[in-house]
Amino acid sequence: MILSVDELRFLYRNRVVLNEIAFSINEGEVVAILGPNGVGKTTLLKCLNRILTPRGGAVLLDGNDLLRLDMIEIARKVGYVPQRVETGRLTAFDAVLLGRKPYIGWDISEKDLRIVDAVFRRLSMDNLRLSFLDEMSGGELQKIAIARALVQEPKVLLLDEPTSNLDLKNQVSILSIITRIVREHHIAAVMTMHDLNQALRFADRFIFLKGGKIFSHGGHDVVNPGVIEEVYGLPVVIGSLAGIRCVVPAEQACELMND
């Protein structure tokens, strides 16, 4: 167990955003946090590396209390990939090198350069090394952000809607990279997602949030029409297409929306 969350509570200006959140994650697992807009998915993700400080409960990271670790120690264990990637007149190599920040003293070492180079090779983006961020596509930028988190040599990757701005091919490419890295390096990934089909395809476990609490969590079996209708307020059918499970809004869903 690399990350365990118990009775986590978060308030925003005295409004309860998250309450009674409890789950745990093992190495080698990809976990999807699902739920409607504004339910607190991103907030939960940010509580897991203290970008936001929880108001109650405990988060244990690799056996250590998250609230007692300093930010540098957390950054050496948890890599965070935000939803929006800032650009600038910066080469991809420099942007990824920034991920070594938690290890940099006065200056970078040769080891830092080697690790960045290795990650570029691993993600098959050698050709992008000296490209400038402000000339890159959305998919390339997302890969840079993931590479930046990977050079932190994390035990847990947190990703905020990693595929939200990408075309279908890039979505599959990014999610394949994440799942492959998680399995190969025996780390864990937690990502917030909107696309239930991509979640079904790439995640091992699912956490559905509703009203600031965990409505349901578990393996593939929790992704069922009953849970989805309760969480999203929309009837769905789950079928199988060429052996792949997929979720589509039910016939009456569209009629419901028209009323």
Next chain:
Amino acid sequence: MHFADGEVPADYLGYVRRKVFWILGGILLIFVLLVCSISVGAVTIPINEVIQTLLGQNVSDKWDAIIWNIRLPQALSAIVAGTGLAVAGIAMQSILRNPLGSPFTLGISNAGAFGAAVSVIVLGTGTMQSRVADAVTINNPYITTIMAFCFCLLATGVILFISRIRGASPEVMVLAGVALSSLFTAGTMFLQYFSNDAQLAAVVFWTFGDVSRANWPELALMAVVVAAASLFFIGNRWNYNAIDAGDETAKGLGVNVEKVRLVGMVVAALVSAVIVAFLGVIGFVGLVCPHMVRRIIGDDQRYLIPGSCVMGGILLLASDTVARLIVAPYVLPVAVLTAFMGAPVFLFLLIRGYKR
């Protein structure tokens, strides 16, 4: 997680080396400009005799007097002030995540000018003195410095306070800066309206930023503050790179974003305040030098900060040299020239775009 199979990429090292060469070239240019700047003026001193005098040989007593008492401190003041304003500008642009950030656009210079006006008019620290090279002397620069500095910090504090409530969005910061600028300008005008002729002249002359004002002890104080601030910002270069990548990314990389912002703002305000207090208001350098350097060597703060320092020194020293020649035998205050010199170069770089 372990990545051991990487190599140190040669193409990247080559790319980095080119940036270092640009900066070293800039430093070399400063030395060349320094000699030229000392050589020209009301009396032209031959270049070789400038070099001999600087190396400690006594070519003539007259040259010694001119160089050591007037031209060298003036040229060094230009380099120090240019460096300080540019480094404050680059820090503000990163801290505020706003390309318009500079001590001038955020009202900090005007706040310093107001503080100096309060000091000169209300506290009576300024008088007129009739000297050809320098019409005005602030007879108690330390109280003036302290007053200017206090008001710079006040302006900084207000901007930080507003960003705390409204979020540090570029619009909020710039508008707050414009508001503060106007407020302090109005305050200065109010004081000027009720001042006597000598005080009014002192304040007006004071606001024309001029690098010939500083003597050796003041220059030494500025140099210490500017050097300390530059080292501070260079030491924080990775923090600023992280903030440039976005607040969330920075926090995820273990950076205490609020603290880096707060301390950086205070240091930038300090260095601006000291320069403004000793030399008056010199605009444009802090805003434009970082952008000039960005267009040559990119946004990586590791090279951008030292590059901006060098560019600041070059721009202000070149401006001051031209200011001495353009309407000779009269000497223009350098503040008038910085925009004349900087704006065309900046517009050219803006039109040309980034260097590849």
